[in-house]
Amino acid sequence: MADRVVRVLVGKPGLDGHDRAAKVMARALRDAGFEVIYTGIRQTPAQVAQTAVQEDVDVVVLNNLTGAHLEVFPLVVEELKKRGRDDIYVLATGVIPFEDVELLKEKGIDEVFGPGTGPIHIINWIKEHVLGEKQGE
Amino acid sequence: MEDRKKILQVKEDWLSTDYAKFVAKVPERKHPFMLDSGIEINPLYTPADLDEDWSYLERLGFPGRYPFTRGVYPTMYRGRFWTMRQYAGFGTAEESNQRFKYLLEQGQTGLSVAFDLPTQLGYDSDHDLAVGEVGKVGVAIDSVEDMHVLFDGIPLDKVSTSMTINAPAAILLAMYIVVAEEKGIDRKVLRGTIQNDILKEYVARGTYIFPPRPSMRLIADTIMFCAEEVPKWNPISISGYHIRESGSTAVQEIAFTLGDAIEYVKTVIEKGMDVDKFAARLSFFFASHNNFFEEIAKFRAARRVWAKIMKEKFGAQNPKSMMLRFHTQTAGSTLTAQQPLNNIVRVAIQALAAVIGGTQSLHTNSYDEALSLPTEESVTVALRTQQIIAYESGVADVIDGIGGSYYVEKLTDEIEKKVWEYLDKIEKMGGMVPAIEEGYIQQEITDAAYQYYKAVADGEKVVVGVNKFVDPNEDLTKFHLHRADPTVREKQVKKLKELREKRDNQKVRKLLDDLRKAAEDENTNLMPYIIEAVRARATLGEITDVLREVFGEYRPPVIF
Amino acid sequence: MRNKVSKKKRLVLTEEEVFRRLIKGDEVGLARALSMIYREEASSSLLSRIYAYNAEKKEKAKIIGITGAGGVGKSTLISVLAETLLKEDKRVGVIAVDPSSPKTGGALLGDRIRLQHLFPNSNLFFRSFSSRGMVGGINPFIFDAVSVLEAASFDYIIVETLGIGQDEIDIVHMCDLTALVIAPGLGDDVQFLKSGVIELVDLIVMNKADLPTASKTVGILNSYTRMVENHPDIVKVSASKKQGIRELIAYIDNKWCELKNTGQLVERRTTRWKFQVGNWMRYIVGKKIHGFVERGEVKPKTSPYEIAISTLREWGCEV
Ligand code: B12
Ligand SMILES: Nc1nc2c(ncn2[C@@H]2O[C@H](COP(=O)(O)OP(=O)(O)OP(=O)(O)O)[C@@H](O)[C@H]2O)c(=O)[nH]1
Numbered sequence A: 001m002a003d004r005v006v007r008v009l010v011g012k013p014g015l016d017g018h019d020r021a022a023k024v025m026a027r028a029l030r031d032a033g034f035e036v037i038y039t040g041i042r043q044t045p046a047q048v049a050q051t052a053v054q055e056d057v058d059v060v061v062l063n064n065l066t067g068a069h070l071e072v073f074p075l076v077v078e079e080l081k082k083r084g085r086d087d088i089y090v091l092a093t094g095v096i097p098f099e100d101v102e103l104l105k106e107k108g109i110d111e112v113f114g115p116g117t118g119p120i121h122i123i124n125w126i127k128e129h130v131l132g133e134k135q136g137e
Numbered sequence B: 001m002e003d004r005k006k007i008l009q010v011k012e013d014w015l016s017t018d019y020a021k022f023v024a025k026v027p028e029r030k031h032p033f034m035l036d037s038g039i040e041i042n043p044l045y046t047p048a049d050l051d052e053d054w055s056y057l058e059r060l061g062f063p064g065r066y067p068f069t070r071g072v073y074p075t076m077y078r079g080r081f082w083t084m085r086q087y088a089g090f091g092t093a094e095e096s097n098q099r100f101k102y103l104l105e106q107g108q109t110g111l112s113v114a115f116d117l118p119t120q121l122g123y124d125s126d127h128d129l130a131v132g133e134v135g136k137v138g139v140a141i142d143s144v145e146d147m148h149v150l151f152d153g154i155p156l157d158k159v160s161t162s163m164t165i166n167a168p169a170a171i172l173l174a175m176y177i178v179v180a181e182e183k184g185i186d187r188k189v190l191r192g193t194i195q196n197d198i199l200k201e202y203v204a205r206g207t208y209i210f211p212p213r214p215s216m217r218l219i220a221d222t223i224m225f226c227a228e229e230v231p232k233w234n235p236i237s238i239s240g241y242h243i244r245e246s247g248s249t250a251v252q253e254i255a256f257t258l259g260d261a262i263e264y265v266k267t268v269i270e271k272g273m274d275v276d277k278f279a280a281r282l283s284f285f286f287a288s289h290n291n292f293f294e295e296i297a298k299f300r301a302a303r304r305v306w307a308k309i310m311k312e313k314f315g316a317q318n319p320k321s322m323m324l325r326f327h328t329q330t331a332g333s334t335l336t337a338q339q340p341l342n343n344i345v346r347v348a349i350q351a352l353a354a355v356i357g358g359t360q361s362l363h364t365n366s367y368d369e370a371l372s373l374p375t376e377e378s379v380t381v382a383l384r385t386q387q388i389i390a391y392e393s394g395v396a397d398v399i400d401g402i403g404g405s406y407y408v409e410k411l412t413d414e415i416e417k418k419v420w421e422y423l424d425k426i427e428k429m430g431g432m433v434p435a436i437e438e439g440y441i442q443q444e445i446t447d448a449a450y451q452y453y454k455a456v457a458d459g460e461k462v463v464v465g466v467n468k469f470v471d472p473n474e475d476l477t478k479f480h481l482h483r484a485d486p487t488v489r490e491k492q493v494k495k496l497k498e499l500r501e502k503r504d505n506q507k508v509r510k511l512l513d514d515l516r517k518a519a520e521d522e523n524t525n526l527m528p529y530i531i532e533a534v535r536a537r538a539t540l541g542e543i544t545d546v547l548r549e550v551f552g553e554y555r556p557p558v559i560f
Numbered sequence C: 001m002r003n004k005v006s007k008k009k010r011l012v013l014t015e016e017e018v019f020r021r022l023i024k025g026d027e028v029g030l031a032r033a034l035s036m037i038y039r040e041e042a043s044s045s046l047l048s049r050i051y052a053y054n055a056e057k058k059e060k061a062k063i064i065g066i067t068g069a070g071g072v073g074k075s076t077l078i079s080v081l082a083e084t085l086l087k088e089d090k091r092v093g094v095i096a097v098d099p100s101s102p103k104t105g106g107a108l109l110g111d112r113i114r115l116q117h118l119f120p121n122s123n124l125f126f127r128s129f130s131s132r133g134m135v136g137g138i139n140p141f142i143f144d145a146v147s148v149l150e151a152a153s154f155d156y157i158i159v160e161t162l163g164i165g166q167d168e169i170d171i172v173h174m175c176d177l178t179a180l181v182i183a184p185g186l187g188d189d190v191q192f193l194k195s196g197v198i199e200l201v202d203l204i205v206m207n208k209a210d211l212p213t214a215s216k217t218v219g220i221l222n223s224y225t226r227m228v229e230n231h232p233d234i235v236k237v238s239a240s241k242k243q244g245i246r247e248l249i250a251y252i253d254n255k256w257c258e259l260k261n262t263g264q265l266v267e268r269r270t271t272r273w274k275f276q277v278g279n280w281m282r283y284i285v286g287k288k289i290h291g292f293v294e295r296g297e298v299k300p301k302t303s304p305y306e307i308a309i310s311t312l313r314e315w316g317c318e319v
């Protein structure tokens, strides 16, 4: 059996046009050995969710820098549920204030990586949760 | 000047003796020292490091004279400081109006409006795609009624207003004109800027709507309309800022921006307007990043290259057409979430480079940049930073105080050379539009962004507080942050409903229909039609929808 | 940040469920079938069921291969083809293969982004694969993936592959019809023409016809095709300007029907099936050989040929 390769979708729901982080991070995730699919900007939650389903990814990394995360990220979770795939991990990244972290988790986001969190934390989280590999700090 | 040969000789000697011995004892920190632009930094620069044919009069000349390397005005800041202009806007027009008034009271000298994303993308606040977005990162404007509120109590005949608006720029300009006229102010006296630079939206900023061709036509329409009707208005701000903030190098920032500018000038000339009739009102917008000398040299090189382009390529006669006047913003992407107060220092250094580099106006970022929109407190510190540079540092008392620094002159020359290389390449590709459609520009920027990221991740590039001098016990929750008002959408939707009930809908329909017909004919200037629709209280979304129908929507290639 | 979340249990589907769902066109089942194949988790009985199911089916999908050098506009072309076909109520399935990094095994799967705007859409399915795990450019997974899509009843199945050499030749065996996409001004084109692909493909799509240099490329192309007997037709399109797309579809449809009516389609599919048998054999044996070579003792005094022969005989090969 071939090695288990992690598949990640980097999704940008909402009208946000900031794509520098998403593009750079897509490359960083590739360098970590993951297969990475990127939706591009200005996606609806349904677009992101259908992509995740078709590509059968392990993780969806949502990214939004313009303050729509509280409204838009939970809609992606809902869309995934509607499609029978709420088993896929959903992570939140971007300019997310601390007080929103719990609110997002209540709405089905598995983890939140706010301003200043380097990609290594996200990569380690994914390895730990998808591959079951404990990562040393 | 001393004999070039003699200096080189002594320099060789110094390098092989004093310098070499020292390096042998204490090795240098880096091998080699490089700028992100790919230029190697020598340990020392002398007059002999300048090109052999280096000529003061040709390369520098005098302020206010071709090639404007030392500045576009004869007195620069000895007459008047740069315009201090903080980018601001959030929530409803009422809230943003309050912030504007606060900033003016604090000594800010110009306004700069940030719109929310639905406005920038031509959607009314009640559009499905506007859910979660209304008033979040800028002010929500649906109709000229909102615009009236936004500028309530602000003297439009005195203050200059910059609006960061691109795809729907013509509509927002129309709204500004209508507001002024309804207050009894003549459009001829209005001063300000619309960004209106679509090409960089495709590669760096992301708020594009229409395909390149109709977008260029809209831009030409606004430039030509302003040349006749709103003569003190800058109808475009050709922007390198967003390209740089997407991760480009300093050289790419200038090259791609001037490449875009060439495209706009070509378009208007093709429409039959004489270059000297509009070129003086083209304005520019750049970033000021961390590397102090590189940034100063960049601004100087940009002025020189633009002057040459206008004179030699487009045959401009009026010196004003050759002047590169620009706004600067400090580089937000260098500002960190960690240890936010450090950002005040970064911003001060970057702002200083912009001032020494001869900027015409400046936005300084706030220390909470990476965390949220600025609070009143953080934006005040940012504004004070500019005031300290202006009133206390003394750098504004002399023109181009760094001119003649061997290093800066050499860098200016090298940056210029590299900019020309890019411009030649782009020209061979058929100009910026094909270069963008092919994804070439995006590829260059994305690669540079990735290299920057790698350098930080590998620790090769130090970011204080992030990969060195980290504070493990840092608690960011102590910072009081700006929070968006979640009820803005509701309020806007209600206002829209009332507007649609109150206005003369038949008239609106007719004017929108006229606009559609005008849009179908490439040779009709759309500005008058848009102004009439705006005056009749057609909404931003309704006007954009008409244009969407005629022009279609564009998706540029995504390179990642 | 290390807030413990309870680990989610990844959706598990039995092969029975996967099969039942995929033949109904259910995306979750379809997507999972593709993952199982790609991860070599699918049993041979699942694959056999799929092949048997397809063999019984009356309505065959049109399987179209799109190949060409990097950046010629394959993905853009596929997006406008799909857009046009969707408007005609067709069901379209797309498979795209991108190279993976030999060092890390990771990959950026970038083709999808060009038709992302067509989603959400229940008649469009897109799946990105990396070339990881392919031995010598041979890839049995993609062949089987096409069969899975066929079982899910798409009207058109489009396969995008990149690269020069083996891969393109493979795609010809994998599809009913293959188009080579070329574009003006790309150095790779000439290499393509020289590699002999031109004799194998069914048509050449000259993309980016909107560019000023397009006519020059057509000139070069003509001078090459003249030397090739029964050379493929050249269809000019501009994917980004959406020009010539309807004509291209008509061309493909006609050509496909012609193949069908003349019995060539059956012939091609038989060849395809045989080729896939060979593919799997090469893949399986190739992996075994790879493992042997990696582990094998070094005996510099023995000739490598002797080791090869004796080992293969040990494995029961009559060589
Ligand atoms: C660069 C930038 C821009 C560029 C964007 C260029 C581009 N193509 O992306 C430009 C200049 C165009 C821009 C424009 C705007 N911007 Co801006 N921008 C920034 C800035 C300065 C940096 C963001 C960035 O790209 N950093 C570089 C990346 C690599 O780092 P990072 O985002 O910190 O990401 C790190 C981690 O968080 C993590 N990570 C993040 N995302 C992901 C994703 C994945 C998959 C992974 C694994 C990891 C990961 O890893 C990264 C590396 O360590 C931020 C402020 C800041 N300093 O963060 C403002 C900021 C995001 N912008 C802001 C605003 C308001 C805007 C505008 C909307 C303004 C306006 N009204 O017009 C516009 C519109 C843009 C649009 N179309 O949406 C605000 C948002 C406010 C808020 N949310 O409350 C910010 C916070 C600035 C501010 N304080 O006001 N912007
Ligand atoms: N001028 C022009 N550009 C096009 C056309 N079609 C595609 N492009 C551009 O060509 C570039 C490459 O397009 P893709 O569709 O990604 O090409 P590809 O062949 O799929 O590329 P790979 O998947 O990397 O091999 C993009 O920038 C497209 O916008 C066209 O008809 N005309």
Ligand SMILES: [Mg+2]
Pocket (backbone or CB within 6 Å): C074, C075, C076, C110, C111, C160
């Ligand atoms: Mg492709």
